[in-house]
Amino acid sequence: xxxxxxxxxxxxxxxxxxxxxxxxxxxxxxxxxxxxxxxxxxxxxxxxxxxxxxxxxxxxxxxxxxxxxxxxxxxxxxxxxxxxxxxxxxxxxxxxxxxxxxxxxxxxxxxxxxxxxxxxxxxxxxxxxxxxxxxxxxxxxxxxxxxxxxxxxxxxxxxxxxxxxxxxxxxxxxxxxxxxxxxxxxxxxxxxxxxxxxxxxxxxxxxxxxxxxxxxxxxxxxxxxxxxxxxxxxxxxxxxxxxxx
Amino acid sequence: xxxxxxxxxxxxxxxxxxxxxxxxxxxxxxxxxxxxxxxxxxxxxxxxxxxxxxxxxxxxxxxxxxxxxxxxxxxxxxxxxxxxxxxxxxxxxxxxxxxxxxxxxxxxxxxxxxxxxxxxxxxxxxxxxxxxxxxxxxxxxxxxxxxxxxxxxxxxxxxxxxxxxxxxxxxxxxxxxxxxxxxxxxxxxxxxxxxxxxxxxxxxxxxxxxxxxxxxxxxxxxxxxxxxxxxxxxxxxxxxxxxxxxxxxxxxxxxxxxxxxxxxxxxxxxxxxxxxxxxxxxxxxxxxxxxxxxxxxxxxxxxxxxxxxxxxxxxxxxxxxxxxxxxxxxxxxxxxxxxxxxxxxxxxxxxxxxxxxxxxxxxxxxxxxxxxxxxxxxxxxxxxxxxxxxxxxxxxxxxxxxxxxxxxxxxxxxxxxxxxxxxxxxxxxxxxxxxxxxxxxxxxxxxxxxxxxxxxxxxxxxxxxxxxxxxxxxxxxxxxxxxxxxxxxxxxxxxxxxxxxxxxxxxxxxxxxxxxxxxxxxxxxxxxxxxx
Numbered sequence: 213x214x215x216x217x218x219x220x221x222x223x224x225x226x227x228x229x230x231x232x233x234x235x236x237x238x239x240x241x242x243x244x245x246x247x248x249x250x251x252x253x254x255x256x257x258x259x260x261x262x263x264x265x266x267x268x269x270x271x272x273x274x275x276x277x278x279x280x281x282x283x284x285x286x287x288x289x290x291x292x293x294x295x296x297x298x299x300x301x302x303x304x305x306x307x308x309x310x311x312x313x314x315x316x317x318x319x320x321x322x323x324x325x326x327x328x329x330x331x332x333x334x335x336x337x338x339x340x341x342x343x344x345x346x347x348x349x350x351x352x353x354x355x356x357x358x359x360x361x362x363x364x365x366x367x368x369x370x371x372x373x374x375x376x377x378x379x380x381x382x383x384x385x386x387x388x389x390x391x392x393x394x395x396x397x398x399x400x401x402x403x404x405x406x407x408x409x410x411x412x413x414x415x416x417x418x419x420x421x422x423x424x425x426x427x428x429x430x431x432x433x434x435x436x437x438x439x440x441x442x443x444x445x446x447x448x449x450x451x452x453x454x455x456x457x
Numbered sequence: 458x459x460x461x462x463x464x465x466x467x468x469x470x471x472x473x474x475x476x477x478x479x480x481x482x483x484x485x486x487x488x489x490x491x492x493x494x495x496x497x498x499x500x501x502x503x504x505x506x507x508x509x510x511x512x513x514x515x516x517x518x519x520x521x522x523x524x525x526x527x528x529x530x531x532x533x534x535x536x537x538x539x540x541x542x543x544x545x546x547x548x549x550x551x552x553x554x555x556x557x558x559x560x561x562x563x564x565x566x567x568x569x570x571x572x573x574x575x576x577x578x579x580x581x582x583x584x585x586x587x588x589x590x591x592x593x594x595x596x597x598x599x600x601x602x603x604x605x606x607x608x609x610x611x612x613x614x615x616x617x618x619x620x621x622x623x624x625x626x627x628x629x630x631x632x633x634x635x636x637x638x639x640x641x642x643x644x645x646x647x648x649x650x651x652x653x654x655x656x657x658x659x660x661x662x663x664x665x666x667x668x669x670x671x672x673x674x675x676x677x678x679x680x681x682x683x684x685x686x687x688x689x690x691x692x693x694x695x696x697x698x699x700x701x702x703x704x705x706x707x708x709x710x711x712x713x714x715x716x717x718x719x720x721x722x723x724x725x726x727x728x729x730x731x732x733x734x735x736x737x738x739x740x741x742x743x744x745x746x747x748x749x750x751x752x753x754x755x756x757x758x759x760x761x762x763x764x765x766x767x768x769x770x771x772x773x774x775x776x777x778x779x780x781x782x783x784x785x786x787x788x789x790x791x792x793x794x795x796x797x798x799x800x801x802x803x804x805x806x807x808x809x810x811x812x813x814x815x816x817x818x819x820x821x822x823x824x825x826x827x828x829x830x831x832x833x834x835x836x837x838x839x840x841x842x843x844x845x846x847x848x849x850x851x852x853x854x855x856x857x858x859x860x861x862x863x864x865x866x867x868x869x870x871x872x873x874x875x876x877x878x879x880x881x882x883x884x885x886x887x888x889x890x891x892x893x894x895x896x897x898x899x900x901x902x903x904x905x906x907x908x909x910x911x912x913x914x915x916x917x918x919x920x921x922x923x924x925x926x927x928x929x930x931x932x933x934x935x936x937x938x939x940x941x942x943x944x945x946x947x948x949x950x951x952x953x954x955x956x957x958x959x960x961x962x963x964x965x966x967x968x969x970x971x972x973x974x975x976x977x978x979x980x981x982x983x984x985x986x987x988x989x
Contacts (some may be wrong), residue, residue: 217503217504218501218502218503219502219503219504219557220503221499221500221501224496224497224499225497227497228585230583230584230585231583231584231585232485232581232582232583232597233581233582233583233584233594234581234582235579235581235582235594236579237578237579237580238578238745240580240582240596243475243483243594244475244478246475246973249474249476250474250475250477251472251473251474252473252474252475252594253472253473254470254471254472254473255470255471255472255473256468256469256470256471256593257468257469257470257471258467258468259467259468260467264468267473270630290678290964293491296490297487297489297490298487298488298489298490299487299490299494299496300486300488300752301485301487301488301496302484302485302486302487302583303483303484303486303504304481304482304483304484304485305482305484305598306480306481306482307480311504312481313486313502314483314494314583314585315585317583318497332524349808383696397528401528403528404528405528405529406588408528408529411547422509
């Protein structure tokens with residue numbers, strides 16, 4: 213079992229040679245649609261002096277989705293190139309973060325479609341498609357009048373008022389109870405805004421402030437501006453070493 | 458499907474497959490042809506993502522939960538960022554560079570940076586031939602350009618700029634990294650032993666000659682003669698060691714010296730303005746001397762003071778200080794033992810004469826001062842100053858002591874000569890303040906090449922001899938004959954001992970207290986005497 217980071221060098225040792233082929237976008241798209249075992253076509257290699265390669269796309273894959281009028285060309289000769297200026301190696305990474313060296317690139321090639329009428333048409337369509345702007349200005353016949361109508365009371369407001377009534381005024385709970393809530397809140401965070409505390413404890417502000425004045429301090433300046441925190445003697449944080457409450 | 462045999466015109470056909478279910482992602486590892494990377498030669502390789510950019514990209518993590526955190530801080534921060542339109546780029550692991558380490562620790566290292574725009578307009582596929590003859594095509598997920606990473610140390614931007622400024626002057630470029638390494642060594646050691654041996658270790662580094670070093674007076678004063686021995690020894694050792702570490706041969710050292718000298722020329726400071734030339738030194742040989750001096754120093758063969766002082770590679774100013782400090786030490790050492798017998802003898806001879814003669818200006822304070830206890834530091838500077846001229850002091854008696862005493866005192870005399878020439882008075886304070894180095898070899902045996910007047914020249918009145926107010930001296934007097942305090946004071950005249958009136962009185966009082974001599978009244982005067 214190889215550990216993380218360890219590169220499996222079997223491919224390099226065997227000196228497996230691979231080809232690096234540049235393939236046009238539409239072709240690769242077609243290839244992704246391949247069915248079954250993934251057969252996409254055939255490749256023919258001639259060895260007349262220079263090696264000549266041609267790729268023939270399978271019949272069924274010539275149909276391009278979305279474009280009815282034109283089909284993808286079938287013949288694609290490869291242009292062979294040298295690997296000269298660079299040493300190219302191929303490595304793979306699995307989802308489990310295992311890295312393996314597959315081999316070295318011995319040949320570079322470019323897959324070119326054979327120039328044909330259908331290909332030209334196809335290309336033209338593609339260009340037209342890509343040159344369309346993403347945003348479109350369109351003229352409307354009638355002005356839109358359905359958006360902002362005057363309303364007696366907005367739905368939002370109604371909602372809000374209803375909620376408020378439901379909740380009712382906040383009742384002063386038992387002081388001890390409130391203190392417990394506060395302490396548990398301050399256990400989680402050191403600094404609190406008064407509004408947040410009101411929210412947490414559901415107490416009226418004045419009452420809460422009184423209690424807070426007892427056990428906490430109000431930071432006027434500094435980084436934690438306008439926040440409440442517990443008095444030092446009540447604090448018991450891990451990082452600081454203070455006395456217990 | 459099996460590949461077909463030859464179809465039309467000597468071509469072979471193969472089936473191309475594009476597998477669908479690949480869990481593996483294929484990537485290209487591109488090396489520059491010039492690096493001559495042969496993957497087949499690799500025995501072992503490790504590759505990991507370089508996550509060093511994470512902390513740059515990652516948001517600041519304030520304390521989460523409990524101490525220091527605020528309620529709803531994150532949301533507030535996010536809202537704030539959106540309000541100001543700050544867009545922070547996410548840290549994508551996929552886009553981070555790779556770090557490839559080949560052949561373990563000693564092997565090469567490569568950094569692979571992702572090349573952008575590879576999969577935008579065209580797709581790359583890897584065609585591999587399968588055992589059944591068909592080709593399989595895998596899409597390339599990413600392209601990484603791998604570059605070798607320098608393992609050797611490089612200069613930082615500031616250092617590079619510095620060196621660029623000196624490019625016309627520095628001939629030897631090897632020395633640049635050398636000095637940098639030395640400087641780092643120096644800094645590393647400074648951190649370690651700050652307090653005690655700060656001064657010495659700094660010297661050891663031997664970096665560019667112009668580093669400013671400021672020492673506390675206390676530190677320097679603490680370095681007494683005892684310390685100087687041990688520390689000096691270390692220094693002597695550490696110096697050659699430092700050279701060994703740094704040096705790659707004498708040639709390099711020499712060149713380094715050369716560059717140092719050249720660098721020194723650049724200095725705009727008036728550091729070297731008021732420096733006084735050492736008249737006894739030979740300037741022409743100053744360049745060779747430092748190197749020879751160093752190995753020589755380790756041998757510790759007797760050297761003249763001049764040679765020693767010269768054989769430092771530090772600036773003249775420091776040499777000056779060293780000499781002074783050397784003198785200090787000599788005087789420290791030589792003070793107690795050798796000088797005493799010498800003085801004793803002298804005193805013995807001259808006591809008869811000086812008793813009646815010589816007015817003492819200490820009359821009034823004698824009685825009360827006797828019982829005071831106060832130590833006064835011996836002020837050698839003044840006293841020694843008078844010893845500038847030839848030391849043809851009376852030298853009766855034991856040769857062994859004399860030779861030892863002679864040497865150190867002669868040395869002291871010689872150095873005094875120089876000192877007298879160089880400075881005017883107050884030798885004590887300034888050397889103490891400027892004392893940067895304790896010279897070990899100054900302690901070592903007698904200077905060979907000193908042509909000083911022969912000591913054993915028989916008895917003669919001491920013209921300008923050092924007189925020390927010590928217990929021994931007092932004891933000698935009191936044994937010989939009973940004396941009054943007044944007489945004793947007359948013996949230790951201020952001119953000779955270098956002490957002030959009050960000091961003399963105090964010291965004498967102390968000594969008498971210690972000796973506890975017997976008293977008898979002669980002529981209505983209290984006489985002290987001792988019986989052995």
